Amino acid sequence: MKLSIIGVPTYYGCDNDGTQYSPEKLRNANIIKLIKDNGEIEVADLGDIDVIEMMEKDKFKNEKNIKYFESIYDLNLKLSKAVDDAMDNSDFTLILGGDHGIGLGSITGASKHSQNLGVVWIDAHGDFNTSATSPSKNFHGMPLAYLCGQGDSRLVNLYYEGVKIKEENVFHIGGRDIDEGEQKLIDNSKVNFYDKKVIDKIGLEDVVDDIIRKCREQELDGLHISLDIDFMDKFIVEGTGTRVAGGYTVEDTKYILRRLMGIGIVKSMDFVEFNPRLDVNDNTLEVCKDLLSYFGQILKTKELVLC
Ligand SMILES: [Mn+2]
Numbered sequence: 001m002k003l004s005i006i007g008v009p010t011y012y013g014c015d016n017d018g019t020q021y022s023p024e025k026l027r028n029a030n031i032i033k034l035i036k037d038n039g040e041i042e043v044a045d046l047g048d049i050d051v052i053e054m055m056e057k058d059k060f061k062n063e064k065n066i067k068y069f070e071s072i073y074d075l076n077l078k079l080s081k082a083v084d085d086a087m088d089n090s091d092f093t094l095i096l097g098g099d100h101g102i103g104l105g106s107i108t109g110a111s112k113h114s115q116n117l118g119v120v121w122i123d124a125h126g127d128f129n130t131s132a133t134s135p136s137k138n139f140h141g142m143p144l145a146y147l148c149g150q151g152d153s154r155l156v157n158l159y160y161e162g163v164k165i166k167e168e169n170v171f172h173i174g175g176r177d178i179d180e181g182e183q184k185l186i187d188n189s190k191v192n193f194y195d196k197k198v199i200d201k202i203g204l205e206d207v208v209d210d211i212i213r214k215c216r217e218q219e220l221d222g223l224h225i226s227l228d229i230d231f232m233d234k235f236i237v238e239g240t241g242t243r244v245a246g247g248y249t250v251e252d253t254k255y256i257l258r259r260l261m262g263i264g265i266v267k268s269m270d271f272v273e274f275n276p277r278l279d280v281n282d283n284t285l286e287v288c289k290d291l292l293s294y295f296g297q298i299l300k301t302k303e304l305v306l307c
Pocket of ligand 1: 100123124125127140228
């Protein structure tokens, strides 16, 4: 098993200083060693994407509807290529954000490695705004819509011409803070949307069962997991910028990862929105370490009989 790791030190998509320190903080906390554990995984740390720095006063300079547009466009283009190349040379690629705006580049790169890619977006927020519906104009609330072909054609056609992911191949889990215009876009889409109401009603187990069944029915040959740590409850993850009550536990998150990775088509994953500057006593760092170490254990388990 060969694992590639790419860091994306940016906060431009959330406009909340601190997420750019996440890759460094995680590396310094020895997450590569934690993932490797007994050495069965060969890890290639490919370093960080080079992010163009922008001044705060220039954030709306050339695009009034998306903050820090130039840097966001550039880093996602570089990330698309980096993930595409990494996936050529490894079995699994892990992308460490940064804010969730990096999902555009990581999934664009991953989309080159499947005929029919699925995406599981684990998040308290929809991330399905376009620049027209977004109240904040922060790009981290938008990447999923652009990946599905909505909004500004410069971002939709990033890296290569065309829509990157079919709406019906998107599985969103954990939504509980959705903007009004965004909800309309979701309702009018074919995205599979398992929000808090659905999860409370049928439970996480049935949600994951449903996703796995659809992966088979729709004959997906690749699955990308995009994990925003704000999926977890606000009291569990102090070190993230947009915390929402009524969230889920570390065990819930591990359960989803274990089940999904068990079906054998997951080849890439984002780990985003950890903000070391907001963390209290490294509590959230410990949560991240626990999750990434668990992720390493799943990677090492060759034969999973979990579905
Ligand atoms: Mn998100």
